[in-house]
Amino acid sequence: MNKKTVRDIDVNGKVVFCRVDFNVPMENGEITDDTRIRAALPTIQYLTEQGAKVLLASHLGRPKGQVVEELRLNPVAQRLSNLLGKEVVKTDEAYGEEVKKALTGLENGNVILLENVRFYPGEEKNDPELAQKFAELADVYVNDAFGAAHRAHASTEGVAKLLPAVAGFLMEKELDVLGKALSNPERPFTAIIGGAKVKDKIDVINNLLDKVDNLIIGGGLGYTFIKALGYDVGKSLLEEDKIETAKSFMEKAKEKGVNFLIPEDILVADDFSNDANTKVVGIDSIPSDWEGLDIGTKTIEKYQNTIKNSKLVIWNGPMGVFEIDAFSKGTRSIAEALAEANDTYSVIGGGDSAAAVEKFGYADQMSHISTGGGASLEFMEGKELPGVTALNDK
Numbered sequence: 142m143n144k145k146t147v148r149d150i151d152v153n154g155k156v157v158f159c160r161v162d163f164n165v166p167m168e169n170g171e172i173t174d175d176t177r178i179r180a181a182l183p184t185i186q187y188l189t190e191q192g193a194k195v196l197l198a199s200h201l202g203r204p205k206g207q208v209v210e211e212l213r214l215n216p217v218a219q220r221l222s223n224l225l226g227k228e229v230v231k232t233d234e235a236y237g238e239e240v241k242k243a244l245t246g247l248e249n250g251n252v253i254l255l256e257n258v259r260f261y262p263g264e265e266k267n268d269p270e271l272a273q274k275f276a277e278l279a280d281v282y283v284n285d286a287f288g289a290a291h292r293a294h295a296s297t298e299g300v301a302k303l304l305p306a307v308a309g310f311l312m313e314k315e316l317d318v319l320g321k322a323l324s325n326p327e328r329p330f331t332a333i334i335g336g337a338k339v340k341d342k343i344d345v346i347n348n349l350l351d352k353v354d355n356l357i358i359g360g361g362l363g364y365t366f367i368k369a370l371g372y373d374v375g376k377s378l379l380e381e382d383k384i385e386t387a388k389s390f391m392e393k394a395k396e397k398g399v400n401f402l403i404p405e406d407i408l409v410a411d412d413f414s415n416d417a418n419t420k421v422v423g424i425d426s427i428p429s430d431w432e433g434l435d436i437g438t439k440t441i442e443k444y445q446n447t448i449k450n451s452k453l454v455i456w457n458g459p460m461g462v463f464e465i466d467a468f469s470k471g472t473r474s475i476a477e478a479l480a481e482a483n484d485t486y487s488v489i490g491g492g493d494s495a496a497a498v499e500k501f502g503y504a505d506q507m508s509h510i511s512t513g514g515g516a517s518l519e520f521m522e523g524k525e526l527p528g529v530t531a532l533n534d535k
């Protein structure tokens with residue numbers, strides 16, 4: 142990596158504004174997977190050992206520039222404190238007098254977690270005034286938020302221009318591992334794209350079509366493709382305004398000779414719950430008042446075979462609503478196939494995909510579990526990551 146890292150600077154006695162990605166999955170105020178918090182520990186521990194005063198900044202969810210009580214970072218501060226074995230001061234703001242006051246009382250080697258930076262409209266707009274307010278607090282900027290590096294926001298990009306700016310260890314590791322895997326991908330190269338954020342991922346598919354041999358589609362975004370083939374998808378997740386795009390991707394895949402795999406059968410349910418009635422149906426027979434919540438049996442088998450015959454697989458987004466047992470088989474089966482494919486380099490991207498692999502007990506058997514969802518995809522597409530570009534060159 143040609144960017145400076147925390148090793149290249151002296152932080153003793155300095156205030157370090159360290160952007161991390163603590164955007165962790167939560168249920169009823171409880172953190173359900175703390176992988177992203179653990180992944181940032183090496184940098185935080187290094188900074189504290191070096192005698193820095195560490196100001197951690199993160200987003201959580203998409204509060205759209207307003208305070209959303211459920212998206213406060215208090216549970217994260219608590220978990221971080223347990224993991225570090227020391228108190229983490231949590232402020233209710235991300236800049237200003239309250240933070241300055243907390244800093245005054247802070248000794249070298251101690252940690253403050255700022256409030257969710259997305260509570261401020263300036264964050265996502267990359268407002269220079271907000272970046273200035275962050276910069277005022279600190280002497281040095283460290284970016285360890287690989288998962289948010291594809292966002293040009295005030296805390297990921299703007300502030301980096303105003304302070305000496307370097308990468309943390311997690312950022313460095315992600316860029317190294319993903320860069321090595323992709324600089325000369327081993328083939329067959331397969332991308333598996335699932336999950337629910339159709340709008341976010343559908344464009345990524347376009348770029349991946351220039352790179353991969355097989356493109357596997359699953360999860361909630363599959364229904365836009367099924368609809369594009371002319372089938373009814375019942376109550377399943379559907380992005381109406383992306384149907385034409387989906388069609389054009391299938392055509393592009395044909396032209397490029399990419400094996401484009403969409404589900405052949407689907408597990409449908411009459412309710413979004415574990416007790417729902419379920420059945421596996423062909424994509425031409427989805428009942429109008431049922432919802433597709435997982436891939437079907439034939440699809441699982443086909444996807445598993447493709448994985449077994451691949452040398453490099455990147456996977457982003459679950460195949461179904463894996464959080465509910467009744468709809469978890471597709472996602473579990475993909476994880477299992479990757480775990481069993483010993484000759485396949487497997488890269489898992491996306492908070493939920495990583496959580497799924499962890500939940501099913503296959504985490505140790507994956508080659509690399511990235512803490513980035515969109516970020517890992519954009520990196521793999523060859524796009525520039527603004528949060529990385531803004532850091533100081535070596």
Ligand SMILES: Nc1ncnc2c1ncn2[C@@H]1O[C@H](COP(=O)(O)OP(=O)(O)OP(=O)(O)O)[C@@H](O)[C@H]1O
Nearest residue numbers: 336337338360361458461462491492493494514515
């Ligand atoms: N068929 C489906 N219908 C509705 N939701 C689905 C379906 N399949 C998967 N999901 C949901 O998609 C969510 C994950 O989607 P998402 O796009 O956020 O993936 P991800 O791996 O977390 O990537 P990222 O880190 O980029 O957010 C899961 O909560 C899962 O329940």
Ligand SMILES: O=C(O)[C@H](O)COP(=O)(O)O
Nearest residue numbers: 162164288289492514515
């Ligand atoms: O979960 C992620 O992929 C990152 O934390 C970025 O979140 P975002 O997609 O809401 O910007």
